[in-house]
Amino acid sequence: MANGIAADSTYESYLAKKGFTAWALTTDHKRIGIMYLITISFFFLLAGVTALLMRYELLTPELDFFSTTTQYNVAFTLHGSLMVFFFIVPGIAASLGNFLIPLMIGARDVAFPRLNLLSYWVYLVGTVILMTALAQPADTGWTFYTPYSVETGTNVILITLGVFVLGFSSILTGMNFIVTVHKLRAPGMTWNRLPLFIWASYATAILQLLATPVVGITLLLLIMEKSLDIGFFDPAKGGDPILFQNFFWFYSHPAVYIMVIPAFGIISEIIPVFARKPIFGYRAIAYSSFAIAIISFFVWLHHMFVSGISETAAAIFSFLTMLVAIPTAIKVFNWLATLYKGSIEFHSSMLYALSFIFLFTIGGLTGVFLGALAVDVHLHDTYFVVAHMHYVMIGGTVMGFFGALHFWYPKWFGKTFNELTAKASWFLVFVGFNVTFFPQFFMGYQGMPRRYATYPEQFQSAHVLSTYGSWILGLGIFIMTVNLIAGIFSRKVPEGNPYKSLSLEWQMPSPPPHNNFEDIPIVTDWTYAYGKK
Amino acid sequence: MSTTTADHTEDHAHAHGHGLGEAVTHDAAKFGMWLFLGTEILLFGGLFAAYALFRAKYPDLFVEYHKNLDLEKGVFNTFVLLFSSFTMALAVLFAQRKKQLYTTIFLAITFVCGAIFAIVKYFEYAHKFEDHIYPSKNIFYALYYMTTGLHMIHVFIGMIIILALLGMNMKGKFVKGRYTPVEVGGLYWHLVDLIWIYLFPLMYLIG
Amino acid sequence: MSIENRDHIEEHHTNIWSYVFVLLALFTLTAFTVLTAIKVDIGSLNIVLAMIIASVKASIVALFFMHLKFEDKLTWLYALYPLFLLFLLIFFTLMETFTRVPVLK
Incomplete structure (x- = not known):
């Protein structure tokens, strides 16, 4: 970039205006992104606390911390629902997507700024509905499987209604992003020059737009089943409980990729910057995001292998499931090839990116085990699944999210955090995570089922180890949070482009001015031309 | 990335939006609505899938109970809704040609058609409730109430949109400025029609 | 398409009469589908016919209106x-349900 960022101290940053309405009624995509960031972080920490409580209960084989097993069931339902629907699904896509997409493509805002604000408020309404359900929370697990969810007396209706409302927010955000990427790219920002985060966000937006309505209608039907007794999922009335699972996973499997594809985008941004090399296999990474988005609609039955579905369908879907591994592996190979012979700098965000590759590969490969029909029959609903899922969700998405927090922090706030503390907290998070979840693979393989508050004594040593790990992980996240919050109050002002990134969002002052670009830039080169000049 | 900046003074000329050309805003709004229609199709999609499954499982049940539906009212409503799509298309056409009065007339007719549809549907439901036929009666009626009910909600939303368009038109917004809202609102109304085009034979015309 | 600062909105030159014609076609097809459903009994092909007519109507609405x-x-x-996704949902859900083999006879 030329010199557009010449430190011009006269500009007004997007953070300048103070006051409640200046935030609550803003249509500035950057502010909305920050509001999402704060809200989802809150829910992440809340859901993290419920997880710590569950792990504490599991220190001993007996029920001692919770007074009833239902309380334990409520705890894991809350943990799952909050993490999935309130943190991970809207998380990276809405917070980082909002902040970064217009900056990266050279636009002044998203296509529909007011709709964007509406999405945020709809999201908040959804969270409020869910919070009111906390008085008598559901105990069904985050999947709300029938027939139990219909029979249980706990407050399933409110919690599903909350998720239904969230769906709206997700759909509107996805729609907004697709239109933004198509219609608002700066001149010269061709598809093959787009940052990979944009490709990833676009693929995610397709899933948000077209998968979410199916879970919307599913949850609506569940609510109707409970309130009007329509019998769609009730065998006694001719219904089919597995139909619920079919519908639910038609959304929720693509939703898994709503959770993780944005993280792929983040990793593709961080790695070339700190390897000082052009990204390897740009097109392969870009198109594989799309391939994942498309294939993800063909594989949902692999969640249901033991629920009494047809063997024929199970065999077909087991095969189809293997297809997802291909585009995912393509990405991993390309990131590794980008690192090869690079001059790597271990910035805290790079540490998270590298742990992402390592942990996500474990998560992804164990996913292939679980996709294999015969193996899944043995491992289904055991801690093996729990470990796999957390290796993908924490080892993948959350590591990507933490990496993004540390990477774009100077961009958001024009401040920086203590790098040494950040590295220390990364170490605790990485070690704590592995100590927590790696033993669970073995437990699960030996037959420890998930979602039980009590267990046979033979599993105790592994459970104790896992709980100790959760404390290390919790401590790491706590230190990281404190460090990031403290950074806002620090006086250290970093350079506008501390990593010498070539991406468009760094070619402007930090924090960005209210209007992003005084003049819409004309893009003349690829985003990843590191080492060329 | 190498970039240069260009002076887009024209950009600043537009007060609304964020300095985008009118055509971009128009395209964006229209495209956005098409995306949203895709969402709507898949929202109803769950019900269509449930319909396919249960009809394949219990063909006799569907044949038996669909006879209780009021075919005449169904046919009448189909004509009303098709006609309303026609008037909506005309409203868009006249908004485009900046004929304020005609736009008002055709938006109003579309609104009235929506209202007629709702009233007829109300009598159909009321009649069913009198006979103590509720969604819980059997799978067929559960489907009937869920699909037509969800469709009805969309009719109401469409009517609210048309009211808003009428208000904007009375203020002369489409004469002075872009007619984009009419076109986008029109797309939504046509979707309501599209869904009904499928619901009608699926519910009322089971051989 | 990126920002080009076009101010001119492309207008579709449809005239009123073509809309009238479309409406008449829709009305005719509706009458046709009702009549075939009541008068003609071709078994399970009735639903196929009804869906084909509905799809023709839907295409007309989408293309012109x-x-x-x-x-x-x-x-x-x-x-x-x-x-396409709707097709996937329906197809695989039906396929799964109707290839189940009962465990207990």
């Missing part, structure tokens, strides 16, 4: 892709 005819490929893509 909704101006899909004038839209770019991108809009076509996003108009058709949801239909």
